[in-house]
Amino acid sequence: MSDGEYDYLIKFLALGDSGVGKTSFLYQYTDSKFNSKFITTVGIDFREKRVLYKSPGPDGTSSKGQKIHMQLWDTAGQERFRSLTTAFFRDAMGFLLLFDLTNEQSFLNVRHWMSQLQIHAYCENPDIVLCGNKCDLSDQRVISENQARELAEKYGIPYFETSAANGHNVSQAVEVLLDLIMKRMERCVDKSWIPDGTVRANGPFTPDPSEGSEGSRCAC
Amino acid sequence: MACEKEIWQKIGEGFVQEYYNQFDNTNRMGLGNLYSPDACLTWEGSPFQGREAITGKLVNLPFKRIKHIITEQDFQPTVDSCILIMVFGQLQVDDDPPMAFHQVFMLKSQNCAWACTNDVFRLGIHNIPV
Numbered sequence: 001m002s003d004g005e006y007d008y009l010i011k012f013l014a015l016g017d018s019g020v021g022k023t024s025f026l027y028q029y030t031d032s033k034f035n036s037k038f039i040t041t042v043g044i045d046f047r048e049k050r051v052l053y054k055s056p057g058p059d060g061t062s063s064k065g066q067k068i069h070m071q072l073w074d075t076a077g078q079e080r081f082r083s084l085t086t087a088f089f090r091d092a093m094g095f096l097l098l099f100d101l102t103n104e105q106s107f108l109n110v111r112h113w114m115s116q117l118q119i120h121a122y123c124e125n126p127d128i129v130l131c132g133n134k135c136d137l138s139d140q141r142v143i144s145e146n147q148a149r150e151l152a153e154k155y156g157i158p159y160f161e162t163s164a165a166n167g168h169n170v171s172q173a174v175e176v177l178l179d180l181i182m183k184r185m186e187r188c189v190d191k192s193w194i195p196d197g198t199v200r201a202n203g204p205f206t207p208d209p210s211e212g213s214e215g216s217r218c219a220c
Numbered sequence: 221m222a223c224e225k226e227i228w229q230k231i232g233e234g235f236v237q238e239y240y241n242q243f244d245n246t247n248r249m250g251l252g253n254l255y256s257p258d259a260c261l262t263w264e265g266s267p268f269q270g271r272e273a274i275t276g277k278l279v280n281l282p283f284k285r286i287k288h289i290i291t292e293q294d295f296q297p298t299v300d301s302c303i304l305i306m307v308f309g310q311l312q313v314d315d316d317p318p319m320a321f322h323q324v325f326m327l328k329s330q331n332c333a334w335a336c337t338n339d340v341f342r343l344g345i346h347n348i349p350v
Contacts, residue, residue: 018282038317043345045317077316078345080282081264087347 006050006069010181011091012174013073015113016098017106018080021133024164025098026072029174038076042087045076053182068178089120094177095128099148101161102140107132107148114155127180128157129173136163228303231334232295235327236307239336240288248279256328256335263341274339283313288321302337303327308344320344 014022023045030047038045049072054065073092078084097113099106110130118124130152132143145161152159158180160173225233235254242250252275255261261268261277268277290309298304305325312318326338 040317040320041346042348043319043343077283077313077319078343080313080316081343082266085345085347087345090347 005067007066008053008182008185009069009071010093010178011071011073012094012096012177013088013092014075014096014098015117016079017100017103017109018077020098020100020103020106021164022096022098023074025096025131025133025162025170026074028164028167028170030072036074042085043076043078044088045074047072047074051178053178055179055182055186066182070174070178084116084120086120089117089122092121093127094181095121095126096131096173096177097128097157098131098133098162099143101132101134101143101148102137104142107143107151110151127177127184128155129177129180130155130157130159131162131169131173132159133162133164135161135168136165226295226297228297229295231327232303232305233293235303235325235334235336236290236293236305239325240290243278244287248281249275251275251278254336255339256330256337259335259337259339261339261341264343285314287312289318298326301329303334 014026016022026047030049036045036047049070051068051070052065053068073088075084075088078088095117097110097117099110101107114128117126117128130148132145132148135141148161149159158173158176160169160176162169162173164170239251239254242248242254252271255271255274257271258269259271259274261274263277266277268274288309288311290307292308294306296304303326305327307321307323307325309321310318311321321344322342324338324340325336327334328337
């Protein structure tokens with residue numbers, strides 16, 4: 001799955017308290033196929049998925065699409081010990097920040113995770129999508145949609161109510177995050193594109209398929 | 221030739237066995253009794269002082285099941301008649317993949333009983349993927 005050609009390698013990271021459903025969320029997104037790869041030395045688990053990203057062109061027409069190789073990084077439980085190694089944040093371009101709609105503490109801890117992100121992520125305002133998970137458990141819900149939306153607005157990030165159990169909004173949340181990242185890369189790329197006016201098929205960030213995470217380098 | 225174990229090693233082994241038995245097989249409330257009243261715990265860099273704070277931390281760890289498997293344990297007597305212990309092993313929590321851990325204990329004899337005065341815990345995970 002990790003071999004073959006792609007235009008971009010994008011690394012996402014799932015964050016949030018233990019028990020909010022990060023692993024189930026990623027499992028649901030990767031078509032319920034269990035292809036997790038655990039790296040013992042850094043306590044990180046990751047899954048992979050290929051998607052085709054189509055951004056609307058400047059004239060409104062859809063471009064031919066870019067092959068995205070996504071790596072979805074999961075903590076594999078180290079957050080239970082309150083220890084997230086900086087390895088976990090390294091090179092990630094986008095962040096899925098999850099809390100549990102039935103657990104108030106996990107919602108209050110969103111603040112903690114945001115500050116961790118601001119310290120360890122590649123820049124101070126990385127692309128983040130906030131997900132209130134377990135929305136299928138409506139009778140146990142303790143956080144209202146309004147409360148969550150207010151918090152997301154405060155941070156200026158999109159919010160989704162998701163259910164890793166039934167798949168509600170799971171792929172939508174990831175797609176919005178991917179869209180934010182691709183737009184950010186385009187903004188960076190534009191600067192280098194415009195002067196010489198050349199348009200390369202895969203853009204300047206084309207990774208060498210034999211190499212590592214070239215796609216995660218953003219010039220912002 | 222069978223070598224008689226030193227006294228500090230016997231005491232240390234007994235402590236380690238009791239500590240992880242309590243940790244894995246009880247609600248962890250009893251762990252507090254293994255610490256001295258003013259003991260120090262450093263858990264993944266966060267400090268906790270006193271038996272009450274330590275018990276609170278250990279009891280409230282967010283998992284249902286944990287299993288420690290000891291790989292190696294080392295013991296030394298100190299100049300002030302304490303026992304220094306280093307444990308190196310793996311732990312598995314609920315359905316998570318197993319992770320390495322390191323734990324260091326200092327035991328001191330107080331009122332004719334051995335109690336843990338210092339405890340330092342770290343997961344064996346690193347910052348740089350290899």
